[in-house]
Amino acid sequence: MLKSIVLFLSFLVLFSCGSSKTNTAIPENAPEWVSKTPLSNFNYIGIGMAPKSSSDYREKAQKMALTEISNSISVTVSSNNSLNVFQYDDTFNEFYRMNSMVSSAAFLEGYDIVDIFETENYYYTYLSLSKQKHQQLRKARINKALEASIFKFDYAKKLTAEKDFSEAIKQQILALEDISEFLNEDLRYTQDQIEKPYVSLLMNTIFSNLNQIEISFPVKQLSIKHASDAKDIYIQPITIQTQNKALSNIPISIFYSWQPGQSLDLISESNGAISLLIPRNCSKNNSEKITAILDTYSLVKNLSQNRVVQKIFENYQSKKFELPISKQLPTIEFEIYLMENSKKNLNALEDELFQLFSADYFTLASRKAKKDFTITIECKKMENLQVNGKISTKLESRIKITNTNNHIVYQETLHNIIGIGSSAELAEQDALQSLIDKIKMVNYSAMVQSML
Template sequence: MNKLLPIAFVLGLFACKDKQQVVQNVPPPVQRPAWVASRPVSDADYIGIGLANKSRSDFQETAKKNALNDLASEISVKVEGNSLLYTLDRKNSFDESFTSTINTKTSEQIEGFEMVDSWDNGTEYWTYYRLNKAEHARIKAEKKRQAIAQATDLYARSQASVAAGDLKSAIDQDLRALLAIKAYWGENDEVLIGERSVPLANEIYNDLQRLTNGVRLTALPERCALEYSNHFKRELLVTARSVNGATTRDLAQLPLVMSYPGINGKVTATSNTDGEGQARTTVQGIDLGAAGPELLVRVDMDGLVSKDLDPTFVKPLVSSLTVPELRVPIDLKLPKVFISASEKNLGEPLTEAGAALTFRQELTTKGFRFVEKESEAELIMSVTATTREGGTSNGFFTAFLDLSVSCKDRSTQDVVYSGGKQGVKGVQLAYDKAGLEAYKKAVQDIRQEVVPALMNAIL
């Protein structure tokens, strides 16, 4: 019994020791750095604090990005009164989303920053960055100087292109000049151009407006006459020139878009002017139902812009410019027609209105002109129609109408169109009435099938 007491005593000591070790392994509360608990304030530096959840695989990069965004938000951006952004806002040329895009895409390109500290616990990762304000101002001033120098050089090249009559290159160089300084569109950018001190971005944008406003488009002939004598097809010569005061220059390789209403919808063609500033286009297949048809000639603004330029900035700029255009009236003059008809019902001359009258009425509404003398006509139309018996059934009589029509050129005697409709059915209580019924039913066939086919052949 006495031997058991020491053993129990020793076991008790071990048990107490293990219990003490468990208590000692509890970690003390984690102390957050002062810059995590309270954002630092500095007159000499811009400060950026970033936080990311450690559950992300890229938590360190995310925290850095958030810190730099936070740092950038401390750098105030003021839109100067003589800047391009201020001018555009005053003119309401652009909506808020565009100016917001400029501010976002041209936000401070931060350089010279340094990481001061980082801290993390089980779930969070914090990082602390700073950027010396004086160093930032120095870097920014140097980058702005380089950008303005590049833009000034491009603007000078644009002026040389204008002098050479190359509008496309001039606009391209102006746009590149503006993009070179897009980060400073809201700032003062006064430069010396010749003997003038001007805000550079405004000067370049105004030059773009002058370039497009100075384009003059003309056409020969001034009106597009489509008539039977030219087979309703006319070629026009379009000339593009740049006018600046008393100076006029031909515009070579200028992209143009030309359109007019066609039978099957809008007809659009593109063409570049030649070395003399001229382009040719042909108008044909005009839509007869179009009210006040015209040929619209416009400078292809999209064609003036190089594909490598950022459309986010360029498209709103270009769309704010005046698009030079020319409207050429289209005078459609349909032919004079002399019509002769031979219409019979069951072998007897037709005493009521027949197919010839339908042709005359329908073509008149389309613009054709009918004359009483064959010598005054351009087209001779011959209409032949006759009915035949088709049998009886249950007291009803059937007759069929066979219709043929031909048009020929009076001067050449060439057949322009030949067609018609066979076996138009009429049913009535007598053969003669069935024949007249067939004539009535033929009216819709003439309007919907024969006349359109005839017009397609003529036009």
């Protein structure tokens, strides 16, 4: 699809050039090149035209002619060259071909003004660029770029030996930037009197160095005890290093398993460390994890503004470093009763509520597992009414959660809990079921959070 767009745009440029020349009333004394671009096996030809209505008509005409030349060169490059040396992925290859077409116009030099022609209203220019001269100039630019790149590459090797890894990676990225326009050329590097493909060597070195960057958590597994740990948990230091050398100013992306689709972007400090602060009640699950990865694209983007270089690393998959989290959720016990003539325990209600809490990994207190919290629900009958053979019961329920120090962490009073049945017992059961339903819909989340 991208290739089709590029060809279509090229066609539009060429068509617009041609139509500008043919749709204008050309006087009889105009040279032939004004109406028809000459053909040459040895030169790239560009014809430009601009109306004299603006003061910069000469510049506009010349720009139009250079565009025609650059399109001719781009077509030649696209048809005679391929990215055989540097194969990243199909997306990058298409992007690189398009970028080559666009960038070639920026470096046009050595062209000659063959002729100009003017009328009262229009200005025409005829430019010619020797194909041989263009190749010579291009070769000189390639050699200059390669020389600059190799200098940085060799300097990066020296920095690596001195364990200055951050600066070494920077120099390697800048070395890649120097030759970004010529990745499809057969560039060579001599090492120990052996010639090697330079682009592959440079890229493999960069990827190797990136893969050596380690992100180390302070513990192998983080254990959270909800009943005793602080509400805010600090994880520090998380160190970013390579070969036991701390790396500063390295962008890191943090992913929390309990926040899918979101990330936290951090940069390592001068000591190569970052820190995290997570809430104890980050989730109700008994296991989670934190994933940290090197943000390679941001690292490269901070070092180079070159779009080709950035594109290379846009989809680069960095290694993942994970910190498992084991969560010990609170142990609870229930005291649920109905105050009537005497205190009546509601065991069935306790069982149903525990099923609800156990789904969120809470455990029931026992002799081996001491309670962390007590959930007390005290129900009182406020009134009984009998109408048309039906009995209506109204309850008021007070919910209270206390910790081991008997401090209240949650309390709420629920009014007007109504139950209807053909008997007092059935009306009571219906009211208690209404209580359960209301707790599930209104109070349950807040009750859970108070214990996390």
